[in-house]
Amino acid sequence: MNYKASFKRIRESRLFWVLTAWAVILGFNALFIPEFFRINIQDGHLYGNLIDVLNNGAPLMLVAIGMTLVIATGGIDLSVGAVMAISAAMGAVLINPAPTDKLVSNEILTRNATNTPLAIIVLATLAAGMLCGLWNGLLVSRAKIQPLVATLILMVAGRGIAQLITNGQIITIYYTPYFWFGNGYILGLPVSIYIVAAVAIITWIGVRKTPIGLFIEAVGINPKATYYSGISAKNIQLLAYTFSGFCSALAGLILSSYVHSADGNNNGLNYELDAILAVVMGGTMLSGGRFSLLASVIGAMVIWTFTLSMYALGVPANALLAGRAVLVLLVILLYSDRRLIKRRSKSADHQNKPDVMTSDEKLDLPRP
Amino acid sequence: MTQRLKLSVLRHGPLLTTITIFLMAYIIGSQLYPAMQRPQAFFNLFINNGFLLIVGIGMTFVIITGGIDLSVGGVLALTTAASAALLKLGVSAAVVIPLMLVMGTAIGLGLGSIIHFFKVQPFIVTLMGLFFARGLAYIISLTSVTITDPFYKYLALTPIHIPFFAKAYVYIPTLVGPLLLLVAIHLAYFTRFGRIMYAIGNNEQSAGLMGFPVGRTKIMVYAFSGFCSALAGIVFSISLLAGYGQFATGVELDVIAAVVMGGTLLTGGVGNVIGTLFGILIEGTIISILQYNGTLSSWWTRICVGVLTLIFIGIQSIFARRKKDL
Numbered sequence: 001m002n003y004k005a006s007f008k009r010i011r012e013s014r015l016f017w018v019l020t021a022w023a024v025i026l027g028f029n030a031l032f033i034p035e036f037f038r039i040n041i042q043d044g045h046l047y048g049n050l051i052d053v054l055n056n057g058a059p060l061m062l063v064a065i066g067m068t069l070v071i072a073t074g075g076i077d078l079s080v081g082a083v084m085a086i087s088a089a090m091g092a093v094l095i096n097p098a099p100t101d102k103l104v105s106n107e108i109l110t111r112n113a114t115n116t117p118l119a120i121i122v123l124a125t126l127a128a129g130m131l132c133g134l135w136n137g138l139l140v141s142r143a144k145i146q147p148l149v150a151t152l153i154l155m156v157a158g159r160g161i162a163q164l165i166t167n168g169q170i171i172t173i174y175y176t177p178y179f180w181f182g183n184g185y186i187l188g189l190p191v192s193i194y195i196v197a198a199v200a201i202i203t204w205i206g207v208r209k210t211p212i213g214l215f216i217e218a219v220g221i222n223p224k225a226t227y228y229s230g231i232s233a234k235n236i237q238l239l240a241y242t243f244s245g246f247c248s249a250l251a252g253l254i255l256s257s258y259v260h261s262a263d264g265n266n267n268g269l270n271y272e273l274d275a276i277l278a279v280v281m282g283g284t285m286l287s288g289g290r291f292s293l294l295a296s297v298i299g300a301m302v303i304w305t306f307t308l309s310m311y312a313l314g315v316p317a318n319a320l321l322a323g324r325a326v327l328v329l330l331v332i333l334l335y336s337d338r339r340l341i342k343r344r345s346k347s348a349d350h351q352n353k354p355d356v357m358t359s360d361e362k363l364d365l366p367r368p
Numbered sequence: 369m370t371q372r373l374k375l376s377v378l379r380h381g382p383l384l385t386t387i388t389i390f391l392m393a394y395i396i397g398s399q400l401y402p403a404m405q406r407p408q409a410f411f412n413l414f415i416n417n418g419f420l421l422i423v424g425i426g427m428t429f430v431i432i433t434g435g436i437d438l439s440v441g442g443v444l445a446l447t448t449a450a451s452a453a454l455l456k457l458g459v460s461a462a463v464v465i466p467l468m469l470v471m472g473t474a475i476g477l478g479l480g481s482i483i484h485f486f487k488v489q490p491f492i493v494t495l496m497g498l499f500f501a502r503g504l505a506y507i508i509s510l511t512s513v514t515i516t517d518p519f520y521k522y523l524a525l526t527p528i529h530i531p532f533f534a535k536a537y538v539y540i541p542t543l544v545g546p547l548l549l550l551v552a553i554h555l556a557y558f559t560r561f562g563r564i565m566y567a568i569g570n571n572e573q574s575a576g577l578m579g580f581p582v583g584r585t586k587i588m589v590y591a592f593s594g595f596c597s598a599l600a601g602i603v604f605s606i607s608l609l610a611g612y613g614q615f616a617t618g619v620e621l622d623v624i625a626a627v628v629m630g631g632t633l634l635t636g637g638v639g640n641v642i643g644t645l646f647g648i649l650i651e652g653t654i655i656s657i658l659q660y661n662g663t664l665s666s667w668w669t670r671i672c673v674g675v676l677t678l679i680f681i682g683i684q685s686i687f688a689r690r691k692k693d694l
Contacts, residue, residue: 156621157674160667322503
């Protein structure tokens with residue numbers, strides 16, 4: 001009995017499903033791609049697929065942290081990929097303030113130097129992302145536009161803005177100190193993973209040691225009740241979207257530093273799908289409410305483990321898109337299916353009950 | 369009398385605004401660039417944006433029921449890629465076109481069923497549909513596939529002269545959009561299906577309690593949207609004579625923007641397909657002006673469409689508020 005209860009507690013934990021998924025993928029790899037687990041040491045750094053999961057997955061983990069808070073307020077942020085592109089473009093243009101219509105000699109463009117201090121580049125990049133987030137937040141909280149549509153505008157127009165910043169070119173970055181964020185190592189581990197850890201811990205403290213987390217959940221479950229209990233639902237939403245913009249900007253910074261370039265069309269492509277997948281796998285309901293940061297971060301890690309395993313097997317990146325889409329649907333159905341079963345057993349208890357929804361079930365309805 | 373006039377203006381307010389803005393944009397454009405005064409420039413709007421109109425009709429229906437369909441661009445791209453690949457294998461166009469339409473309808477049917485039976489929000493299901501369809505298109509081919517089928521070429525290159533306008537012409541696929549619009553007008557305003565659609569958008573629960581087949585209608589609306597996307601994909605692949613998974617990226621926003629500009633409320637229950645036509649004409653006019661200007665780059669169209677969407681959502685909320693006051 002006690003054993004059964006503790007198993008139930010484990011099974012209902014948010015981390016259970018995502019860890020199970022990870023175990024399944026790692027188990028598959030152990031059987032079919034044993035070299036996946038090999039870790040070498042070169043120049044005092046660790047190399048290997050598992051380290052790549054951490055390094056390549058870092059941008060997604062950051063985006064997933066921001067997305068978790070937005071989804072917890074009952075919203076969604078489709079613009080994360082575009083914000084990544086905007087912030088990457090911002091950083092690249094500040095390093096090489098060259099791209100205009102006039103031709104610039106190659107020596108100026110490819111030299112390993114910049115006129116802007118690195119600190120200002122980083123701050124401006126983050127500020128650009130936060131501005132995008134603030135814009136989304138204002139549209140959602142003040143103008144009362146559905147989060148889906150508000151962020152869809154930036155999802156599509158944002159790539160235009162990114163190209164506007166880079167004047168439609170793919171800017172290659174040659175400034176080596178900038179590469180530290182995406183390629184550097186501290187104590188043998190990639191720098192990017194330390195950044196993720198720092199953001200995750202600060203966010204965790206922010207939402208679990210202060211009332212903000214509770215407010216976010218309250219807004220996600222019932223914004224009206226939250227309003228009547230004296231919490232400014234508007235400002236909580238604004239905060240969540242701005243924070244998501246900040247996380248996306250940081251992700252864009254790391255990504256552009258990793259690939260040494262800023263491309264308005266392809267930086268952060270499809271990140272909105274992966275971020276939603278990570279958050280949903282982490283057990284956060286898309287209708288808002290309770291959330292788990294750790295589960296989302298692990299969800300992002302599962303996605304990159306899966307992706308790199310598929311690359312190791314020789315599956316092309318674009319074709320993976322279909323597989324991941326099916327995966328998201330399955331995960332979402334898994335959760336909604338459970339609700340369906342619950343509802344069925346409930347109506348079995350009340351055979352004669354007319355087919356009208358109870359107020360309890362109304363809460364389950366998707367919000368417009 | 370004035371009260372009635374006021375009401376009818378408010379009722380058709382968004383549509384009238386859209387038509388006025390279209391006329392203004394077109395007149396300003398033709399003053400700036402005299403080439404736009406030629407009749408052909410107007411018919412080019414239909415030639416270039418025919419596929420958008422087709423997708424927009426399906427999207428309008430979905431939004432009227434209170435949902436949203438983000439999968440349209442993916443289904444469109446998948447249709448172009450799949451049809452190009454099949455034609456390259458030597459399959460007859462007479463088989464490919466119906467097959468593609470069935471495929472699009474089936475995808476819409478699947479998405480609609482998931483939305484209805486599992487009670488998942490439409491946007492997340494259709495977003496997955498978008499990525500799924502694009503992924504499938506890439507599985508078919510990672511590069512662009514050209515179409516050399518003689519029937520497709522015939523359709524793409526045969527001009528149809530327009531009566532009363534000496535030099536103006538359109539192509540055969542251009543006619544698909546306007547014809548579908550007539551069908552959609554009939555469906556929306558003169559059939560039981562149309563009325564149930566509006567009823568669901570206004571209040572799904574009451575529609576259900578009144579005995580309307582809510583689930584069936586919703587699934588049919590998504591299937592119709594999938595059908596429209598596939599049809600648009602065929603028109604698109606005919607006009608470009610190629611198929612590629614990267615075609616029509618970001619078309620979702622263009623279409624949603626056009627639907628919103630046409631006076632369809634994103635909350636559902638209010639809207640019309642005629643407005644969508646004018647929404648698409650506005651977008652087409654803006655793109656034409658940017659092209660005639662020549663110095664502004666193509667990404668400005670993306671930004672313009674985004675700004676326009678915002679403005680029209682603002683206009684909608686003003687009209688919605690006024691209506692409440694009356």
